[in-house]
Amino acid sequence: MQTVQGVAVARTCAEFSAWCRSFRAGGRTLGLVPTMGALHQGHATLMRMAAQHADGVAVSIFVNPKQFGPAEDFGRYPRQFEGDCALCAAAGVAVVFAPAVEELYPAGFQTRVEVEQLQARWEGQSRPGHFAGVATVGIKLLNLALADVAVFGEKDWQQLAIVARMARDLGHPTRILGAPIARDPDGLAQSSRNAYLSADERSRARAISAGLRAVARAAADGQRATAPLVAQLRAHIEAAGGRIDYATIVDAATLEHLDCLDRPARALVAAWFGAPKLLDNWALGPSDSADAGNMR
Template structure:
């Protein structure tokens, strides 16, 4: 069966029915649906999410929607890469069952008034540099969950704070979707795959490798202070602008205390030319 492209709620419901899933959340007669939410411009990182989704459900839906609510007034919404035909072709090759590609008008009617608030967690680390960003992320993700009604949803670890916040929303609002985090996919030289990498010139791409080098250096140390200091030292030596270096609790994204034991997320954000990049690595503190 070829991939079904749905642009509206009605077409999405028809696609679910064609797969024998029905209108309810989760499954019917044992048939399960996984959702991979994306903003398009698919790369190997996205395809790895699709492959993981196929391991956890009978059918896979991929959403392609550049969400205006999560972009600030000076961010790159208008120039964010849009490669819809290539994205659908990639989904077809990977055996995706449904591509849900709604318009902004379909997702956000003009009389819409209610949005999701990310709370305090949405104002720290990445949220401190992108006010309102996580409100927009959680609003669109909740809407996608309500429309697609999957059993499971797959998100990449590269957006580690986003992953933590979606898990928090699902728990706090009793959303019946299991959230699975997928490992970061990197180029052979260590650069984390991102749709925004295509903005980088060859020289800027070389500079951007400082992010993964810095994380590798920081992860080799044993205390929070040493980890953060070593990471920042590498970044400060590169011709880029650092937004933050933080060692955070994976569940809350609060900075860990000096006596923290167990897993933590070492996260960085920096601007290379006009392109803002994020990256992270999980470290274990003894």
């Protein structure tokens, strides 16, 4: 394997799988953090969480074409491999897996993994085929690493729920963990997409987290009907000039819309401020577990 910016890099499935087997052979535990690169400090929090649950951390960097729709520009997704490796090295990552597209999807590849109900609404409705791409690459990475834990960010709550359900349904031994959302001091959820915001758009985009906090306060004060909470959230975002794709309150595990906060719930929102669509969410109702493997 080569070394880039101080971290070992595997380029082939065979190389990565062999490294993971060798690492675990001595009884050591392994954590996996799947990413698409363009790493930032939010990703570093995922790596640190993985390190808290395992003796070593592997990070995959793969811009997955199967989760891009026909109207989404796969070629324009930011790629900064040297910088990504430097961040991984600083976070103490043991190995980076950075395969070419044809390595994960060789000629003749036909398999598609779907988690039917969880992918049908919200982000899945806006981006048909997206979560099938996420699940397909997800199971490939889980199978290659056979890690003890895999860490995904809670910012993409629907993705986390889908990966957890897939792992549970398929009996995969890797435990799926959700890492709390990393936020900048102004409250904006950290995301690779934030780089596309102008200063004005970024300032206005703070309305997303402000609206979510307001909804959480209202829920904590006893508001149980979700319709007023969703209306409050939408008003915050629209007043700042945001264009909403969806804003809803759902069962944290099933992602079904809730009319009443009588179980662990999430307020989900996706909205455009300028070109990038920003995703965020907030826990509501009775506390839900950070271990996504507990999702039913």
